Amino acid sequence: MRRRTVVTMGGAIAIGSIAGCLGSDDGGSESTPPTEPGDSSGVFPAEPEGAAVSFSVDPSDAEIVYGADYSVTVGARSGDKSVDVVTTIVYQLPGDSNWTGSFDDTQTVWRLDAGKSQTKTFEIEPPTVGDFSVGLLNLVQKDVVEEWGLTVRQPxxxxxxxxxxxxxxxxxxxxxxxxxxxxxxxxxxxxxxxxxxxxxxxxxxxxxxxxxxxxxxxxxxxxxxxxxxxxxxxxxxxxxxxxxxxxxxxxxxxxxxxxxxxxxxxxxxxxxxxxxxxxxxxxxxxxxxxxxxxxxxxxxxxxxxxxxxxxxxxxxxxxx
CATH class of the missing domain: 2.60.40.1240 (Immunoglobulin-like)
Known part of the structure; x- marks a missing residue:
C-alpha cells in the first residue's frame, strides 16, 4: 500500500468540520470493539510509535463486475496514547490528477485508547467501470494513508x-x-x-x-x-x-x-x-x-x- 499526501481535494470530499465529526461515530457498516494488540481476529496494522495511529486495509476483491458486492475492512491501531481520528474512503478516476470523490457512508470516527485496535467494514458501491485508485484518507492530517487499486468490469x-x-x-x-x-x-x-x-x-x-x-x-x-x-x-x-x-x-x-x-x-x-x-x-x-x-x-x-x-x-x- 502507498501513502500519499493530499495537496488539493475535489469539492466532493468534505475536509472541514472535523471537530463536529468527532462528536459522534456513525460511519462503517460493521465494526469490532477495541481489542488487545495481537488479537488474531480482524485486520490489525503495525504498532505505531508514540501518540500516532496506524491503519491497514483489506479489500474484498481486486477486480469485480459492476453491480457486484464490494467491501473494505479497515484496521486502526493506536500507540502509547489514546487518539481520536476521522477517516473516509476516497477514489480517483483515470485521468484525474486529484482524488475524484469519496464513497457514501465511509466517513467514520476512530476513538482508540492507548495501545488498542479496532476494525470496521464498509460496503462500497464503485462509481463506474474501469481501473481506478482507492484510498483511505485521514481527514485530520489530510493524508491518504493507504492506497490500493480496483478494477470494475462491464457486466x-x-x-x-x-x-x-x-x-x-x-x-x-x-x-x-x-x-x-x-x-x-x-x-x-x-x-x-x-x-x-x-x-x-x-x-x-x-x-x-x-x-x-x-x-x-x-x-x-x-x-x-x-x-x-x-x-x-x-x-x-x-x-x-x-x-x-x-x-x-x-x-x-x-x-x-x-x-x-x-x-x-x-x-x-x-x-x-x-x-x-x-x-x-x-x-x-x-x-x-x-x-x-x-x-x-x-x-x-x-x-x-x-x-x-x-x-x-x-x-x-x-x-x-
Whole structure:
C-alpha cells in the first residue's frame, strides 16, 4: 500500500468540520470493539510509535463486475496514547490528477485508547467501470494513508438474465427472431388496419426489456429504447428504419396475408405496436416497466450471433 499526501481535494470530499465529526461515530457498516494488540481476529496494522495511529486495509476483491458486492475492512491501531481520528474512503478516476470523490457512508470516527485496535467494514458501491485508485484518507492530517487499486468490469451475461445496478435498477434483457410483427398501417386518410409486416428478405429481432426498481427508498430512471442496441455479423443493426418506415411500391417491407392495395403515402410506425417499450421517466420503488424494441437483420442470422447492449449510467451491459 502507498501513502500519499493530499495537496488539493475535489469539492466532493468534505475536509472541514472535523471537530463536529468527532462528536459522534456513525460511519462503517460493521465494526469490532477495541481489542488487545495481537488479537488474531480482524485486520490489525503495525504498532505505531508514540501518540500516532496506524491503519491497514483489506479489500474484498481486486477486480469485480459492476453491480457486484464490494467491501473494505479497515484496521486502526493506536500507540502509547489514546487518539481520536476521522477517516473516509476516497477514489480517483483515470485521468484525474486529484482524488475524484469519496464513497457514501465511509466517513467514520476512530476513538482508540492507548495501545488498542479496532476494525470496521464498509460496503462500497464503485462509481463506474474501469481501473481506478482507492484510498483511505485521514481527514485530520489530510493524508491518504493507504492506497490500493480496483478494477470494475462491464457486466456481460446470457440472454434472459438480469443485470443489477447500484442505484437499484434491475434490468432483464431477452431476445427472439420473428418473421413478422403486427403493426397498424396508415395513410393520409388515417388508419387502414392491423397487418403483419416483415422486412423483405430479412427478419425482426424482438428485444424484450424488463426494468424493475428494487430500491425501496428512491426513484430510478430506467433506460430508454434508444439506449438499447444490437450487434450481429460484426456490426450494429438498424433500429432507426424500424421505428418509422414509409410504405411504397418499392419497399424494404412486405405485408403478409390478405390486404388491400396501399397507396404510396401509406406507412407504419412500429413504436405504435401495443407491446413496444415505452418506459416512464422514473420508476417508483417496486415499479416495473417492460416492452419490446425491434431491429432488423438478415434472414441468415441466428439468435446465437446476436449481442444486445444497453448503455445506462455510463455502464455498457451486454447480453448474449
Amino acid at each position: 456481460q451475461v446470457a440472454l434472459g438474465e438480469t443485470v443489477s445496478y447500484y442505484d437499484g435498477l434491475a434490468l432483464n434483457i431477452d431476445a427472439r427472431l420473428r418473421d413478422a410483427v403486427e403493426v397498424t398501417v396508415f395513410d393520409a386518410d388515417g388508419e387502414r388496419g392491423d397487418y403483419e409486416v416483415s422486412p423483405r428478405d430479412g427478419q425482426w429481432v424482438e428485444v424484450a426489456v424488463v426494468t424493475t426498481n428494487t430500491n425501496t427508498k428512491t426513484i430510478v430512471r430506467p433506460p430508454d429504447g434508444s439506449d438499447v442496441g444490437v450487434l450481429a455479423g460484426g456490426g450494429p443493426l438498424d433500429r432507426t428504419r424500424s421505428v418509422r418506415s414509409v410504405w411504397a411500391d418499392v419497399t424494404d417491407y412486405e405485408v403478409l396475408g390478405d390486404h388491400p392495395e396501399f397507396e404510396e403515402d401509406a406507412g407504419f410506425r412500429i413504436e405504435d405496436n401495443d407491446e413496444y417499450y415505452h418506459p416512464p421517466d422514473d420508476l417508483i420503488p417496486g415499479a416495473t416497466a417492460s416492452g419490446n424494441v425491434y431491429f432488423e437483420t438478415d434472414a441468415s442470422i441466428t439468435l446465437e450471433e446476436l449481442s444486445i447492449r444497453v448503455n445506462y449510467n455510463d455502464v455498457r451491459a451486454t447480453w448474449g
